[in-house]
Amino acid sequence: MKLLFENWRKYLNEAHGLKTTWDDVHIDDVFEIVGSTCEDGRKCITFKPSDLESKLANKPSVTLDPERVEGAELEHPLIVVVDRDTEEYQYIMDGNHRYAKAKQLDAEVQVKELYTDEYENLFITKLRVFDFDDTLAHNVAKIKVINTKTGEIRTLDSQKEFEAYEEKEGETLDFSEFKKVPEETPPIEKIIKIFRNLVEHPGKDRKVMIITARMAAAETAIEDYLENLKPPIDTRKIEIVGTGGASKAEVVEKALKKLPSVNNFIMFDDSEKNLTDVREMMKEDFPNIKVKLRQPKIEDGEVRVPIFRH
């Protein structure tokens, strides 16, 4: 079966006057998300054409080529875009000919739902990732090393010290300070400016993420911190992920798998290890994506953001 997006591209243009760059998006990218048949992936829902039509916010209304309607194969599911928040059916993204044929025959159709956020992800071509500590803000939280026998506490004061730390018996690490972001945490203005500029000029084809090694519990604290900056940064469109110390490369990989059209990736992170991991993963898994890595450095109070070349 070779289904191209022409069906719905034409449909959307004619029915809704939408003008978007579809060129890099392919139905196979949708199949990756929902599966291509009713036997695989997301479950199919059976509808009578009239019931489906009454559920759709945008009714199918385009005149279709009768020959293609005739040739449509009803066992293939339709793809319907569904609003993630309201669950309202939006329109038939793929399968208008099948729908028309089922209507003529009064036969049932199979539907696979694709959520609006998944749909929007198909068109994102640029991913921008920022670390939080010592990238967007000067880190004031400390990792504590607790001697479980004596109760003695010392701290690891930098990313470098943490990476160099080797676990010893009788010692446990305490990350509890990393659950919060105290309001007095100084922002790194130079990078906040870049970040703010991306967030305040949102592009439909661009996604901005913060990936931090902090635990997931810190995600809200980071959001609050950014919302409390002057002027505030609107975090609604930003995805914040706390890996809890797990590999950032894995998180980036997972994000990119949901963004099949990305061809350009930029990451800001002060950690050489994170940048090296991500670079290796990108080379291996996404060799066609253009990658630019930037490593913020603070020397004598001066912030520089050189391109990471190692």
Ligand SMILES: [Mg+2]
């Ligand atoms: Mg950092």
